[in-house]
Amino acid sequence: MRGLGFGGPLDSGDSILRSGGRPPVRPRFDQSALRSTLVALISTVVFFAFVGFVAVNAPGWSAVQQSFFNGRVWQESVPDVVPAFLTNVQLFCIAEVLILILALAIAVLRSLPGAVLFPVRLITTIYVDFFRAVPGVLIIYILGFGIPGLGIAGVPTDPFFYAVVALTLVYSAYVSEVYRAGIQSVHPSQEAAARSLGLSQFQALRYVVLPQAIRRVIPPLLNDFIGLQKDTVLVSYIGVVEVFRQAQIDEAASFNFTPYVVVALVFLVITIPLARLTDWLVARDRRRFLASAR
């Protein structure tokens, strides 16, 4: 439990010990903690046993089992679907790097003061509004089919390229808002202190504001990264053979939905550790905040 950072009594006790310098009085065996763990375990088992019981005894269970949990199809589709997931991994890794850079640039441009820079703020605001408003699938369609369709010489025709571009454009709009919230959360007195020492506006941003802002928004950035990973299946619409497209191909060949269950499990395996990491970071930040607010 502790490793996953659920913020139990042992966690907070630890931090008090570190900062307060009190003698270590942590009990080796905590009766009430053990009891609540047992209760949680039992209620979980009972709940899922009940759900399983209802499903297995439903009139259509054997048909559903054949369509979704077919052992033979499972064995055939895993060697197809799991390697296809590598395409998704490539997609979200390349796109995430581009997103983090582009979104930061947008957030910084949008935060710049001054009347002269109004056009910059206007353009970035329109960008963010536009890409948050239009469903991502449509952007993927329009770019993936539209731009190669123009037939301009030298323009890439690889759907993977447009998949990366579309996901980057859409997610940068969201992520730039996360960055911007972080920038605005840094008190103006920090920038004033930096400027008062003779640092330029860019240096104040680079060395004082952004390091604090980015540290604060790491959990929401990870959250958006998880969203991006799942949205990589949308690019199957423009012909990128990634995990979901591969599952569709397998489904068409076997008339069975089991390959989709394989896809779901692959995503669970990848995103759950990230989600736990995000929660742990949030809990850690909250503990730090509480410790510093004493």
Added chain:
Amino acid sequence: MSGLAAARPESSAAARPALEISGLWKSFGQLTVLRGIDLTVAEHEVVCLIGSSGCGKSTLLRCVNLLEPIDAGRILVEGVEITAPGVDVNRMRRRIGIVFQSFNLFPHMSVLRNVTLAPNKAAGKPKAQAEAEATDLLERFGLADKRNEYPDRLSGGQQQRVAIVRALAMAPDLLLLDEITSALDPELVAEVLNVIRELARGGMTMVIATHEMGFARDVANRVCFLDGGVILEQGAPADMFSHPREARTQQFLERIIAAGRL
């Protein structure tokens, strides 16, 4: 205004004042905070600004540091007009240190990095040189053992001393102190004020906004009472505190005495 000029001590008549403010006006929207401030500070002089909260002491200091754009008037530092159009603001600010009420240390940097950031990045000193000089300064102010700590591990008094060292690291011609003890627990005030006393002895030119009247009487060459956006009265601390001429000054000092601060 002409009557006040006579109250200036002889030192301000020296060749080139460290700071010269004339006809400074500053508003925030509808609220006019400064209504024509004239103030000349000689080299090595320590001037304390007193006055009730909201009288414009902090705004005046922030204007001198160019953190606030001014509406009218001129500010000269060492004879250079820093408010002239086209002036390199970053270069000017390096000559004017300011220390804030709320310390404003950079929480994500060690004490040493807080102090070396501006010498290294703004003044372009090599990192090793900046660190050596910073270490000397920290040692001088009894903070050598804190150089690798982060600000949240320090007491308020230590944080404010680091903030003073951070400003001094740029070797400013002029140091502005904006109510630097107001956010401190009472028992931590002395250690910070002692640093300022030492700086005053060392000849640092300082403009100090403060509510610590005992300290002002002790350290200032001259005390200025700000009221209604102007310097209503100024003079040597002994005269100001024992024989204030203006009725508003008398009222202010009576309130301070009633609060046990003088």
